[in-house]
Amino acid sequence: MTWQGWAEIAFTLSVTIALGWPLGLYMARVWTGQKTWLDPVAHPIERGFYALCGVKPDEGQGWLGYASAFLMFSGAGFLLLYLILRVQGVLPLNPLHFAGMSPHLAFNTAISFVTNTNWQSYAGESTLSNLSQMAGLTVQNFASAAAGIAVAAALARAFAANRGEKLGNFWADLTRVTLYILLPISLVLAFVLLAQGIPQTLAASVDAKTLEGAKQTLVVGPVASQEIIKQLGTNGGGFFNANSAHPFENPNAWSNLIEEIVMNALAFGVFIAFGVVAFARKEARALVAAAAIIVSSAAALIYVNETLPTPALVHAQHVVATPNMEGKEVRFGAPSSSVWTAMTTGASDGGVNAMHESYTPLGGGIALFLIKLGEMTPGGVGSGLYGMVVMAIIAVFVAGLMVGRTPEYLGKKVEAREVKFAVLATLILPTALLGFAAIAAVLPEALKGLSANGPHGLTEILYAYGSAVGNNGSAFAGLTANAPWWDTTLGIAMGLGRFAYAIPVLAMAGSIAAKPKLAPTAGTLPTNGLQFVLLLLGVILILGGLQYFPPLALGPIVEHFQMLSANR
Amino acid sequence: MNMLQHLRPALVMMVLFTVVTGVVYPLVVTGVAQVALPYQANGSLLKDAHGQVVGSALIGQNFAGPGYLHPRPSAAGTNGYDATNSSGSNLGPMDKKLADRINGDAKTLNAESSAPIPADAVTTSGSGLDPDVTPANAARQIPRIAKARGMANDAVMAIIGRATEQPALGFIGQPHVNVLLVNRALDAVRPLPHRS
Numbered sequence: 001m002t003w004q005g006w007a008e009i010a011f012t013l014s015v016t017i018a019l020g021w022p023l024g025l026y027m028a029r030v031w032t033g034q035k036t037w038l039d040p041v042a043h044p045i046e047r048g049f050y051a052l053c054g055v056k057p058d059e060g061q062g063w064l065g066y067a068s069a070f071l072m073f074s075g076a077g078f079l080l081l082y083l084i085l086r087v088q089g090v091l092p093l094n095p096l097h098f099a100g101m102s103p104h105l106a107f108n109t110a111i112s113f114v115t116n117t118n119w120q121s122y123a124g125e126s127t128l129s130n131l132s133q134m135a136g137l138t139v140q141n142f143a144s145a146a147a148g149i150a151v152a153a154a155l156a157r158a159f160a161a162n163r164g165e166k167l168g169n170f171w172a173d174l175t176r177v178t179l180y181i182l183l184p185i186s187l188v189l190a191f192v193l194l195a196q197g198i199p200q201t202l203a204a205s206v207d208a209k210t211l212e213g214a215k216q217t218l219v220v221g222p223v224a225s226q227e228i229i230k231q232l233g234t235n236g237g238g239f240f241n242a243n244s245a246h247p248f249e250n251p252n253a254w255s256n257l258i259e260e261i262v263m264n265a266l267a268f269g270v271f272i273a274f275g276v277v278a279f280a281r282k283e284a285r286a287l288v289a290a291a292a293i294i295v296s297s298a299a300a301l302i303y304v305n306e307t308l309p310t311p312a313l314v315h316a317q318h319v320v321a322t323p324n325m326e327g328k329e330v331r332f333g334a335p336s337s338s339v340w341t342a343m344t345t346g347a348s349d350g351g352v353n354a355m356h357e358s359y360t361p362l363g364g365g366i367a368l369f370l371i372k373l374g375e376m377t378p379g380g381v382g383s384g385l386y387g388m389v390v391m392a393i394i395a396v397f398v399a400g401l402m403v404g405r406t407p408e409y410l411g412k413k414v415e416a417r418e419v420k421f422a423v424l425a426t427l428i429l430p431t432a433l434l435g436f437a438a439i440a441a442v443l444p445e446a447l448k449g450l451s452a453n454g455p456h457g458l459t460e461i462l463y464a465y466g467s468a469v470g471n472n473g474s475a476f477a478g479l480t481a482n483a484p485w486w487d488t489t490l491g492i493a494m495g496l497g498r499f500a501y502a503i504p505v506l507a508m509a510g511s512i513a514a515k516p517k518l519a520p521t522a523g524t525l526p527t528n529g530l531q532f533v534l535l536l537l538g539v540i541l542i543l544g545g546l547q548y549f550p551p552l553a554l555g556p557i558v559e560h561f562q563m564l565s566a567n568r
Numbered sequence: 569m570n571m572l573q574h575l576r577p578a579l580v581m582m583v584l585f586t587v588v589t590g591v592v593y594p595l596v597v598t599g600v601a602q603v604a605l606p607y608q609a610n611g612s613l614l615k616d617a618h619g620q621v622v623g624s625a626l627i628g629q630n631f632a633g634p635g636y637l638h639p640r641p642s643a644a645g646t647n648g649y650d651a652t653n654s655s656g657s658n659l660g661p662m663d664k665k666l667a668d669r670i671n672g673d674a675k676t677l678n679a680e681s682s683a684p685i686p687a688d689a690v691t692t693s694g695s696g697l698d699p700d701v702t703p704a705n706a707a708r709q710i711p712r713i714a715k716a717r718g719m720a721n722d723a724v725m726a727i728i729g730r731a732t733e734q735p736a737l738g739f740i741g742q743p744h745v746n747v748l749l750v751n752r753a754l755d756a757v758r759p760l761p762h763r764s
Contacts, residue, residue, distance in 0.1 A: 071571075126653060186593070200598050201602065201609055205652070206613060210631075211748075214630065224609075242696065247624075247627055248624075313670060321687070358657065358658060456663070477658045478659070
């Protein structure tokens with residue numbers, strides 16, 4: 001560990017969290033339909049969208065209408081993407097003549113990108129045409145991110161409402177978030193990334209003759225335009241197999257810093273926008289604090305572990321045994337890789353700049369733990385916020401039980417119905433994760449895909465289902481996932497993690513919106529101070545920790561002690 | 569029906585998203601990039617005097633001859649540095665295959681020099697296409713390169729120094745030496761006697 005390493009980690013996280021404020025204040029304007037300086041360009045396009053779709057943007061939807069629109073939009077996206085991936089072989093912009101995907105791979109990939117997971121059972125550079133990358137995947141990078149932010153906006157309006165019924169209009173939220181936030185930021189930052197060296201061309205490959213006379217085929221493509229929205233929308237699906245470890249996705253320290261900041265700043269921005277719209281700025285700050293504490297501690301712990309000596313280096317003669325450089329790029333080293341890993345697993349992004357499978361047991365284990373906490377630190381854009389609000393509701397409920405008083409959150413009484421929906425949402429993650437993992441751990445068809453035995457193999461299974469159901473998308477990539485069992489079950493897990501979470505949240509929002517907005521009284525638990533942050537942290541860690549402690553103990557924790565004894 | 573009323577907006581919206589974010593947006597970025605930043609947009613390609621592309625400044629390559637700076641081991645493709653197959657080894661820290669590979673590579677490197685081997689010289693990168701080595705790894709190879717080319721150690725060291733990048737702002741990222749830039753500079757200063 002070096003002081004530069006610690007400085008880099010601290011700097012990256014502070015800049016990211018600080019940028020949440022301006023982004024969030026702007027986003028609140030977009031959610032509430034106020035004027036922005038982009039109006040002259042974006043407003044006519046926005047109006048065109050509504051006219052062609054035949055929607056009235058001011059017509060509010062109840063939770064059921066909002067949820068139906070969200071489901072229909074995701075369903076349409078899934079069908080279109082599935083179709084493109086299956087028939088890419090006969091579509092244009094396919095100079096390397098890639099065939100269409102198999103049914104199970106296309107199913108997995110389509111659901112993966114529609115649910116903002118971006119789990120990749122394939123290697124982009126040897127599977128996908130430029131058309132599939134652009135008109136297929138880039139589109140869902142925007143659409144799934146915008147849909148997630150829309151659901152968060154609906155939840156914010158529910159808390160602002162006083163005996164209201166409407167949560168806003170899904171189509172308007174979707175359109176405005178895309179045209180006023182995602183697209184303009186991507187357009188500008190795509191060029192910043194380009195200037196660092198990320199390619200952007202419609203060509204697919206270039207042949208080089210090396211100085212020693214060998215042939216090397218360089219795969220290029222429209223990478224920059226996809227790279228920026230991959231990070232901004234907490235999608236994480238790489239153009240290339242190696243994701244942001246690939247020098248064409250992430251060429252240097254600056255591109256790395258920008259990609260890191262972008263993958264968490266907007267998610268923090270959603271927290272701030274929620275605070276503005278729900279009239280709860282201080283309470284939103286408490287949510288930001290809880291998320292920031294967890295992701296920062298995780299980054300520090302991963303850094304400590306990645307600078308531990310590893311047995312293979314310790315026992316080789318004359319080798320400097322640290323840092324753990326297997327799976328890491330020289331330009332990033334341990335600090336850039338560690339902070340990235342905490343941010344990508346805390347944010348449900350899932351892009352990687354180093355290979356998690358080759359991390360030390362606890363380095364990779366903390367990444368897995370962050371995913372299992374439920375992707376809210378700060379989580380995916382939109383989905384992180386509603387995940388955190390669900391936790392806050394459970395926290396006030398727990399506090400209410402202690403003092404025997406009906407709890408309130410942000411001026412709304414939290415009663416049986418809301419708590420049931422909140423708990424229903426939080427149950428999806430452990431049910432799907434542990435359920436599928438338990439079957440996979442004994443099913444020969446599933447075990448064929450593993451690249452390791454013992455605790456590391458168990459971690460591979462846990463990581464795969466955690467990543468899928470948490471809509472993260474990063475992997476212990478030794479797992480050979482492109483097989484019917486893994487493609488199908490991971491696809492189902494991704495769908496459950498997205499929709500079986502968001503629908504109860506919207507139902508909860510509907511019930512919250514209908515309640516009267518109460519002024520706080522002397523008996524109201526303050527939800528904006530240190531006390532509440534600690535309570536919230538306790539709930540998050542106990543829910544995450546207790547549910548998963550047994551499998552974590554058998555996976556990363558046991559492997560850590562095996563490693564320590566092997567180092568002797 | 570509640571769901572059916574959303575059918576038209578869902579389908580039309582998906583088409584609009586495809587046109588705006590999947591066609592117009594990437595094509596606008598491509599068009600502007602090809603005019604304003606053609607070197608980066610086409611992959612930071614390096615060419616020799618005859619215009620032949622010798623590689624990308626950003627993508628690592630295999631170098632085996634004693635007169636060249638050697639890259640890290642690579643897990644991309646069967647022979648390493650296959651830019652159509654970016655990949656890490658994905659071997660866990662306790663994997664015996666990892667220990668065997670590192671032991672084998674360390675034996676070869678120990679035969680070459682008695683200096684300690686930096687970790688990056690025996691580990692594969694995340695992409696398998698790492699264009700860089702650490703300054704310590706590069707420094708360890710100076711005597712071999714100098715001997716093969718009949719150059720002074722200091723001259724090789726100076727070339728490596730010019731291809732070394734320091735962390736941004738002094739603390740973001742790690743110092744690194746670009747292997748291809750060093751090898752191009754070496755060939756320019758003192759071509760190898762026998763080029764195949």
